[in-house]
Amino acid sequence: MSHTIKSKSVYTHPLLVRLLHWTNALAILVMVLSGWRIYNASPLFDFSFPRWLTLGGWLAGALQWHFAMMWLLIINNSVYLAYGVVTGHFRKKFFPVSKSQLRTDLKQALTCKLRHMPGAYNALQRSLYISAVFLIIVLVVSGLSTWKPVQLHGLAWFLGDYEGARLVHFFAMALLMFFVAIHVAMALLVPKTLLSMFTGKVVTVATTPPLQLTYVEIPSTEAGDAL
């Protein structure tokens, strides 16, 4: 046997989920950058987004990007929601979220002690991913209400008329960007998770059961991190 150790793969993300994830990343990026240019045309608050951080060149261009990419965003997330509900992906991966576990995980995360388990989400991850899915739904609904306050009057009325829907759209964007900031930071801090969103698996080396740790020398964390 030429192989001296066996690496074990933990399968994390099915191919469809990976495809949907990266399509969503692209759609959200375009929606946000063009959305910021649209915001700048008539800012809700006392600030504007820097020009270089926006997409579209001017308002008409930004609107074209926004109203083209919205279809991809809607289709992509509809497929994801259907998949998540029908296959039980949400139920298995995101639920349950226990409040006490969330408190413990949050405390550990803030003290950098929270361990990442490949293939299973901790309570903090679960609640963040549920929030992201929810925020995207809110963004689509409030966006459609802002776009069609007359034809989709019921939706717009629910969100507080045109101006209410516009505010909801802005704050849902801000919260989603807060999620994205944490999400991207964590993915960069634990690169194997980023890698697994491409390959669909996390390759682990320490396959030995804990009992055998007494006589098997395990590679140090440095080597482990190289993965």
Add this chain to the structure above:
Amino acid sequence: MKKSSLGSNREWLDANRKEIVQIERRFFLKGAFSMGALALLSGCDLTNNEITQRILNGVSRLNDDMQAKLFDPSRLAQEYPDSMVTKPFPFNAYYDRSKVPAVDAASYQLELLGLIREKKPWTLKELAALPQTSQVTRHICVEGWSAIGKWGGVRFSDFLQRVGADTRAKFIGFKCADDYYTSIDMATALHPQTLLALTFADKTLPAEYGFPLRLRVPTKLGFKNPKHITAIYVTNVYPGGYWEDQGYNWFSGC
């Protein structure tokens, strides 16, 4: 377990070098690919790219069709109490307030062109003698802001019927005293809340809001509500518009 092979980190790394290199290579390639996509998107260069622009224009036309299908001719825009009228109502045009055209009321004539049976021009007096109606509705600008205003005037569908416009035609175009021009679809023109407005807040339409005649369409964005209208034409040839020809979505329904 192959205990002997795990003598040290170095040995472990050597033993698994091939696998590690493979993983790193895959990671680098995919990372590079997504970084490229990101770089491509972050500039506004892409919008200047001809192919991208053609795709975006194509989707915008698809969105015209989608909006026409979504448009319910009997769905009314919400009406508000007079007390909710925005004060002061914002002025907006493609030029500064000082450039607002001064149209002479006495010599003003509304021209009718295209697929209309009775093309006799209309004076302001004649227009004011027609049955009048008013509405308090929300005016939504493509920029995002909105304001509630009160407009009064002639229901456009009544007017079109009266002059014998061909309501099977696709488009209605508007020419304005400030060289602005735009056009709307026939379904929207026949919507009960589409008005040829002669008043604003129960007073003669002020110059900055479109004296002597403007179109009030609460089911469309502000720039589809032309001011200072001098001619109306009915046509099957796509007429475009001042902003539409520059890339703003033509249907722009609410």
